[in-house]
Amino acid sequence: MKKKIAAAAAVMGALASTIAFAQPASAGVDPRYYRESSWSTEGDCKISGHSGKQEGRWSDYFCSASTYSWDLYVKR
Known part of the structure; x- marks a missing residue:
């Protein structure tokens, strides 16, 4: 139980x-x-952001739930 709490x-x-x-x-x-x-x-846009790697550079994706607009930011 303690391991599950620590992992969470x-x-x-x-x-x-x-x-x-x-x-x-x-x-x-x-x-x-x-x-x-x-x-x-359109679709599920309830998350506030997601980070991941794209072509070896760190990228951040942001979603605005009110307009279903996504922005992609890439690290220089």
């Missing part, structure tokens, strides 16, 4: 740090990131 806490901590890190890039504050593209799509 680790996942929540990782998610919190990802979201906190992603906010400056979405606001255009972090100069290490540039906005590469934007698109709209």
Whole structure:
């Protein structure tokens, strides 16, 4: 039981740090990131962001649930 709680806490901590890190890039504050593209799509848009690797560079995807618009930021 303690291992499951510790694992859940680790996942929540990782998610919190990802979201906190992603906010400056979405606001255009972090100069290490540039906005590469934007698109709209219908579907489930309830997540606030997702980080992953694309072609060896860190990328952040942000979704606005009110407009179904997505922004892709890529690290320079």
